Amino acid sequence: MKILVTGGAGYIGSHVVKQLGEKGHEVLTIDNLSTGHKEAVLYGKLEILDLSDKEKLREVIKNFSSDAVMHFAASIEVAESVENPLKYYRNNTANTLNLLEVLQEFGIDKFIFSSTAAVYGEPENVPIKETESLNPINPYGKSKAFVENILRNMSNAYGFKYVSLRYFNVAGADPEGRIGESHNPETHLIPLILKTAKGERENIKIFGTDYPTPDGTAIRDYIHVEDLANAHIVALEYLLNGGESDVFNCGYGHGYSVREVVEAAKKVTGIDFPVEETDRRPGDPAILVADNSKLVNNLNWKPKYDDIEYIIKTAWNWELNKKF
Structure with a gap:
């Protein structure tokens, strides 16, 4: 298949491009390289392009005529989104609207969207199901929730088929x-x-040690980027095989506390680095864990790397030998 990937030079997009290439798909990556790296695009071609340039975008999409689009291009920093919300609504929402309008022009109607658990805000129920109400508490989460609403409306109005994947950590x-x-x-x-x-840093800070968790530090659901990339592949295959529009959480269904992650990293690296305990950050929920049963059961997703030490081991190997 011919697959167009926006933001494919970024962290998650590049791992998806790698898996698409390994499966023999023809891939075209669009990325403005504001945060991505051209060296990260291991397969297919790279078109350096910003989604705000609708004319150039139209030309590229017309020439490539893809079977489906996977959309990762976005700004992702929560704190920055609070300080500069217009950047996030422009880049994450308005530029996605540009992309969707051009796809509609050319009849491209299969779309995988890189969303986020931030759309839930501070959820009432944990583990979090996809049916949990969307109540994002920052412009980053809101910018993604806006896109999910647009996709839902497009699906109802035009028969446009999409899968929105809500990432945890x-x-x-x-x-x-x-x-x-x-x-x-x-x-x-x-x-x-x-x-x-x-x-390279003086210490690592633990923000909050008085949460209602077993060790007092916040718990998060960490998913290996390779398993997340594979979730995109199974979602793509689902759409290409005639699947209906849907939303799936991407996580392992259990979490690790900040203190547990710190201790696992000390074990993997063999280094007893300095840790500073400090106050909570505003807006940090105590526990964010996915209910992933829908992804596992409906798309037959089978994670391979559900092991915090293995996750850290691969990240440590990259950190020691990184190329960009």
């Missing part, structure tokens, strides 16, 4: 060490821990 790297997480600035826990282990 993505971590790890390509087991072969070719690609991995490379954000600037980095805000995710596991790479920050590993940078501390390398001596």
Whole structure:
């Protein structure tokens, strides 16, 4: 199949492009390289393009005539979205609207959307089911929820078929060490821990030790990026085989506390790096864990890397040997 991937030079998109290429699909990546890396695109062609450039986008999509589109291009930093909300509504919502309008022009009607657990906000029920109400508490989550609403409306109005995948905490790297997480600035826990282990940071901070959890620190559902990429592949196959529009959580259905992740990283790296305990951050829920039964049962998703030490091991290998 011919698959168009936006944001395919980024962390998650590049792992999906890799798996698409390994399966023999013809891939075209669109990325403006504002946060992505051209070296991360291991298969197919890369078109350097911003989704705000609708004319150029129209030309590229017309020439490639894809069977489906996988859409990752977005800004992802929660704190930045609070400080600069217009950037997030422009890049994540308005630019997605540009893309969807062009796809409709050319009759491309199969779409995989990179969404987020941030659409739930602070959920009432954990583990979180897809039926939980959407109540995002920051512009990042709201920008993604807007797109989910647009997709739902398009599906009802035009017969457009989409799968929205709501990610929990993505971590790890390509087991072969070719690609991995490379954000600037980095805000995710596991790479920050590993940078501390390398001596690039003074310490790792644990924000809050008084949560209603077994060890007092917040619990999150960490999913290996390779298993997440595979979820996109099974979602794509589902749509290509005539599946109806749907939404799926992407996680393992259980979580690890911040303290557990820190201790696992010390074990994997063999380094007793400094840890500082400090106050909670506003808006951080105590527990965010996916109910993944819908993805497992409906799409027959079979995760391979549900092991926090293995997740950290692949991330550590990338951190020590990263190429970009």
